[in-house]
Amino acid sequence: MTDTIEVRALHKRYGRHIALHELDLNVRPGTVFGLIGPNGAGKTTTLRTLVDVIRPSSGTVRVLGEEPRRGGPSLRRRIGYVPGELHLEGRASGHRLLAFYAEVSGAAGSSASVLRSARDLADRLGVDLNRPVRTLSKGNKQKVGLIQAFMHRPELLILDEPTSGLDPLVQREFLTMVREAREAGQTVLLSSHVLSEIQQTADEVAVLSAGRIVADGDVASLRLGSMRRVRVRLGGADAASTRAAFERVPGIEGLDAAVHAEGVQLSATIEGSIDPFVKTLAQYEVHELTVEEPDLEESVLRLYGDAEAPTKKPTTRRTRRGDGREGRS
Known part of the structure; x- marks a missing residue:
């Protein structure tokens, strides 16, 4: 079975600044994959490359069997994406904004069902879609962002710090949505600073530091067994x-x-x-x-320390390392 995401030797350079160093990444269909790393590790750069917001300096990227730069609108309709910095402005209400997204993202003739899904998600997350989006709080704008990503039930969800600004009860509901997506056969790539989210939902995890994957494997292996x-x-x-x-x-x-x-x-x-x-x-x-056993947070903190001290290898299933300047996220 072909992996949903296949990344090989992904390299991204901004002038003299290297953000990603020969990154390899595979995400299997129907799984939740967690991407962990400090600010500047390269998480957002990686995710933006997958949706063709930025393009790699070198290396290959395939998403749902296609190259993002060649997939065009037909590929993007199969993906739900929440950016790390979500900007929603304008006088349009949440309903009107999501109706526009439904026309863009939904399959032909299914915009009504997509909007029903959007209303159900709004009820679950507790957001008033009648208000203009510019009047919404950061947390409520984030909820609208989550709704637009989930409402058309895409094959792949790419979520960059998706619970930013959400209260704990809504975070819990979001985790339920992620589990439901996996049960429905969708694939989820989740980048987060909230390690408990990864620990509770992810099947596999990769730890990024300074633009490199320093360890990857299932959650159990990253607890430093x-x-x-x-x-x-x-x-x-x-x-x-x-x-x-x-x-x-x-x-x-x-x-x-x-x-x-x-x-x-x-x-x-x-x-x-x-x-x-x-x-x-x-x-x-x-x-x-x-x-x-240590929890995931303690394990990851140890792995960050290992990344800064190349003489010590992290005790995980597979390791990759190398030193270099910290890349942008």
Whole structure:
């Protein structure tokens, strides 16, 4: 099956400034793909290339089997797009604006059904479409932007920071819309700073830093499966000797040992195999043991640090790296 999005060696240069460095990206049909990265990482540049708002300096891009620069209106009708900086102005009401988009985006003869879908989405998101769009708040303009992207049920949704300005309840409804789109067979490419959105919805994730993908894989792999946080309460032990014993465990970091009523309480982070830790633990009387995986936010912050320190490789399924100036987003 052909991937919905295929990007090969995508390079974008603004004069002497390199925004994207030989980027490779694949998004499978019917999946939610999350794109994570700090400001200036290259997320928006990548998404704008997919919809032919900007054109690459080199490399190849195929979206729904076509090159964006050659696909024209017929390709764009198959895509729902929310830009990172949404500007909606004018005296037209939300209804009139969406009616115009329905004529542009909807299939022949289906504008009425697209408008019904728009009204349903407006009810779900809680936006008054009778008001002129210029009078709407930032959050309500963002809702209109989401409606125009979703209302014609496109094969592909490309969403750049889509929940910007939305309150938490509306963000939750948006995540439901994304899940529904996936269940309907649509493909979603979602760029976000809100890591919980990615963690809750994405099937796969790519981490961008300075115009390069520094790690990619499924969400579980980007939780740094080889890293764990541990907390343990030991009986019949003293803090000094216990600390000395566990400091010899390979991959242990941030070790803290504190005395409690029955012995010693330890906390630490273990990267790599947990077997040496368990074997050391077997020498003690264990009263309580907690082992946790890090959440996605902690994992991504570690990956950003790895991108700035090329000598250390992130523990993910696949890695790509290289240093260079940070590109524009």
